[in-house]
Amino acid sequence: MTLRAEPVGEELPIGRRVAYWRGRRKLSQQVFADRLGKSKSWVDKVERGERRLDKFSVLLDMAGVLQISVDTLIGQAENTQTVVTTDHVDLDRLRLALTRFAPAAYLGNPAPPLPLTDLNKAVTHAWLTLQHARYDTLVRDLPGLLGQVQAADAYHSGSNGDRAASLLGQVYQVTSCVLRKLGAYDLARLTAERAISIAVRTGDALRAGTGTTRFANALLAAGHARQAFEANIVTAHRLAPDGATWADPDRVSVYGSLLLQAAMAAAHLGDHASVRELLREAKVAADSIGKDDNHLRTSFGPTNLQLHVAAAAVELGDGGRAVAIHHGLNQRRFDALMPERRAQHLLDIARSHVIEGDMRRAGECLVEADQIAPAEIRTRPIASDVMAEILRRTPGTPPALVTDLADRMGARV
Structure with missing residues (x-):
C-alpha cells in the first residue's frame, strides 16, 4: 500500500x-x-x-x-x-516477495550477493525509514532488499553467514512492522516468526526478543491480546538481566520493551494489576539505562516508558491520566524521539481527549501528529475511527485544519 x-x-x-x-x-x-x-x-x-x-x-x-x-x-x-491516494500494487509486490522465500534464494547455486557492508547500510536505512514513518518508501523498496539479503544469507557461511542472517532477520522485522501498520496482521505475524526463527538459528537471543515484540504486536493488532501477553511475558522472563547483564544496554532495552508490550496487552485485557506491575518493572529497566536511546531499534528509555504509561491509561479508559502524563513530558526529550513514536503517542492522546469529551483538543492532536508523520495518521484504521468520532461529536463545523485532515484521511462520520 x-x-x-x-x-x-x-x-x-x-x-x-x-x-x-x-x-x-x-x-x-x-x-x-x-x-x-x-x-x-x-x-x-x-x-x-x-x-x-x-x-x-x-x-x-x-x-x-x-x-x-x-x-x-x-x-x-x-x-x-x-x-492521499492508496496504491495496492506495491503491497502486492511485497506479498509476492515474501512467498518467494525459499525457492528463489536457497535452491541451486546462488550467485555472489552484494557486499555485506552495503547490505548493512541498506538495512540501517530501512530501519530509519520505518522510524520516520515513510511507509510508502518502505513498501516500494522492501521486495528488492528482501531478495538481496536472502541471497546473502544463502551464499555466506561461518561468521559472514551469521552477519547475513542477522541482516535478513532485521529486514523481516522491518517488514513485519510496516505490514502491521497497514493492517496486514496475519502476514505481519508470519514475517515476525521468520525473524525469530533466524535469531534462534544464529543464537541471537536479543534479536529473538525484539522479534517477539513484533510478533506480539501483530497478535495484539489482530485482537489476540492474551496470546500477545503470554509471548511477551515468557520472553521477558528468559531475557531478564541478572548481575552484570544489567550493564548491557541492549539486553536491558529488549527486556524493557518486552515488559512494555506485555503491559499494553494486559491493558487490552483490562488487567489493571498486571499493567501496574509490568510498568513498575519497566521503570526499573528504564532507570538503569538513564536516558532515551534506540538500542537494537527499541527506542526504549524513560520518555518512551512514559508514552506507554499514557497509552495503557487510554486502553484502560482513563483519558485524564493520559493527558496529565502528556503535559508532564520533557518536551526536549519528547522531540528527540523518532517521528513514528511521537505521532503514535499523539494519536493516543487524541483518543484520551475523545474519552474526556474534548473534541477540539482531540482534533488538534491529530493535526499535530499528521504534521510529524502523515503516514502514521493516514494509514491506520484506528486514526480514521478517532477522526470519525471527532466529526460526529463536534458541535457545528469542526475547525478548518481538522476538516482538511479528515478529507485527506478519507474519514467519514
Whole structure:
C-alpha cells in the first residue's frame, strides 16, 4: 500500500495524472499505448493535454491498465487540496516477495550477493525509514532488499553467514512492522516468526526478543491480546538481566520493551494489576539505562516508558491520566524521539481527549501528529475511527485544519 500526496483538481490535469500513474507502473508510452490499442502519439497528446478524454469507455480502459480506479484517474472523489491516494500494487509486490522465500534464494547455486557492508547500510536505512514513518518508501523498496539479503544469507557461511542472517532477520522485522501498520496482521505475524526463527538459528537471543515484540504486536493488532501477553511475558522472563547483564544496554532495552508490550496487552485485557506491575518493572529497566536511546531499534528509555504509561491509561479508559502524563513530558526529550513514536503517542492522546469529551483538543492532536508523520495518521484504521468520532461529536463545523485532515484521511462520520 503506497501513500502518495498529490495535488489534484485544477492543479493536476488528467493528462498529467495519466503520465504520473504510467510512470508509477514503469510503463513506457509505447507499451501503455499497445495495451490500450492506441498509438504512442495519441498517448503523448493526452499527457500533454492536447487531446481530451471524454469517453468513459476509454477512461475505464486506461484505469484498468494503470490498476487504479476511474475516480482516482479523473479526481472525481477528491477536492482541490492535497489528498492521499492508496496504491495496492506495491503491497502486492511485497506479498509476492515474501512467498518467494525459499525457492528463489536457497535452491541451486546462488550467485555472489552484494557486499555485506552495503547490505548493512541498506538495512540501517530501512530501519530509519520505518522510524520516520515513510511507509510508502518502505513498501516500494522492501521486495528488492528482501531478495538481496536472502541471497546473502544463502551464499555466506561461518561468521559472514551469521552477519547475513542477522541482516535478513532485521529486514523481516522491518517488514513485519510496516505490514502491521497497514493492517496486514496475519502476514505481519508470519514475517515476525521468520525473524525469530533466524535469531534462534544464529543464537541471537536479543534479536529473538525484539522479534517477539513484533510478533506480539501483530497478535495484539489482530485482537489476540492474551496470546500477545503470554509471548511477551515468557520472553521477558528468559531475557531478564541478572548481575552484570544489567550493564548491557541492549539486553536491558529488549527486556524493557518486552515488559512494555506485555503491559499494553494486559491493558487490552483490562488487567489493571498486571499493567501496574509490568510498568513498575519497566521503570526499573528504564532507570538503569538513564536516558532515551534506540538500542537494537527499541527506542526504549524513560520518555518512551512514559508514552506507554499514557497509552495503557487510554486502553484502560482513563483519558485524564493520559493527558496529565502528556503535559508532564520533557518536551526536549519528547522531540528527540523518532517521528513514528511521537505521532503514535499523539494519536493516543487524541483518543484520551475523545474519552474526556474534548473534541477540539482531540482534533488538534491529530493535526499535530499528521504534521510529524502523515503516514502514521493516514494509514491506520484506528486514526480514521478517532477522526470519525471527532466529526460526529463536534458541535457545528469542526475547525478548518481538522476538516482538511479528515478529507485527506478519507474519514467519514
